[in-house]
Amino acid sequence: MPKKLFRCAKSIRQAVVAAVTATLVLTVAACSGAAGETPDDGRPVVLTTFTVLADVAQNVAGDKLRVESITKPGAEIHGYEPTPGDIRKASAADLILDNGLNLEAWFSQFVEGLDVPHAVVSDGVEIMQIGEDSYQGKPNPHAWMSPVNVQLYVDNMVTAFSKLDPENAAVFEANAAAYKAELQTVKDEMIQKLAGVPESQRALVTCEGAFSYLARDAGLREVYIWAVNAEQQATPQQITRAIEYVKANQVPAVFCESTVSDAPMQQVVGATNAKFGGVLYVDSLSESGGPVPTYLDLIRHDSNLITAALTGASS
Structure with a gap:
């Protein structure tokens, strides 16, 4: 087909696709x-x-x-x-x-x-x-x-x-003021509970690097296997790095998130003296009858789980 006719046919196909998409x-x-x-x-x-x-x-x-x-x-x-x-x-x-x-x-x-x-x-x-990988x-x-x-x-x-x-x-402003007060209370509660974690144990080891902001608020060191959830994650090198950190710092507990498999973190548990501290929530709430049906529940759940696992206290 001559180039001019080919370009014309291609343009017509593109126009048809666009029209069909718009119709849909x-x-x-x-x-x-x-x-x-x-x-x-x-x-x-x-x-x-x-x-x-x-x-x-x-x-x-x-x-x-x-x-x-x-x-x-x-x-x-x-x-x-x-x-x-x-x-x-x-x-x-x-x-x-x-x-x-x-x-x-x-x-x-x-x-x-x-x-x-x-x-x-x-x-x-x-x-x-x-701070690392292709997302650095x-x-x-x-x-x-x-x-x-x-x-x-x-x-x-x-x-x-x-x-x-x-x-x-005015309604939105009033609702916002009340909710922001609740957010501050949850933050203060989290800081108070995590304050009891000894300095040597103040490391939050998770599957995904999703806790940078929470760790900053709570004064915890953040360690993770992979930086951001992707189709291919948890390389042998990443798992080895996590194992070495947990061993070197005698981290008592490690965690994983609800939306990914905890299999890589279980390898860390199997190779160290750390226990699996439990499932944390980040990207999604649970159903209404689940453990974190609201955002405030999510933050409270995570901070309680982290504190209990790092201190050895019952949740």
Whole structure:
């Protein structure tokens, strides 16, 4: 085929694909009554990228906005792949909230072509950088693991919600003030409990490097097997490095997160005198009947588990 005709045919194919995609987006947006979805109750819809943000946002929104999460409880957020149902929900939303800091690698493609405003709730956070692997120099995205940072998340949500629904701006402000007081209480409780951990044992060894902000708040040294959850993780070199650190520093307990396999950390346990301290929650809340149905529960659960395991106390 002559080059000119080839380019013309290629352009036509691209135009057809774009038209079909646009039609699908419009179609799914129109299907607001699809099975399994919450019926429209007239309130503006705020869609968050994962469950932690949804819980925080619900505390700020109260009953004035309908808050939903794209991902379900227990989902791994880093490599999430949006479904057609997610696109339908996003198309019908009035506002989308994302964490930012490169957490949702799929987000830009997810919202491309959607005429829906969105806000990055981590704006203003004092960012900690990842110190190694292919992610070296990039921001650590897990800023919500600090209750202090989440107070900034709340402020950003108030701004976005007040722009979306100005009539209820005062309600959002009042809800935010009450919730920020709870966040401060949880942070103070965490510091008080972890203060009893001896200096020699103040190391938080986990599967993923997701606890930089919590460790900074609590005065713990952070050690991990891999920096960020990915399809391929836990190389022999990474496991060996963790084993050597635990042995050299006589770390009494190690941990892993709820959204990944703890098999690599169990290798560390098997090669050292450390015990497996338990499952920590980071990227996702649990179901309502589970151990961490809210963000405040998540921080309390993690700090209690860490303190108990490092001090040898019963949880």
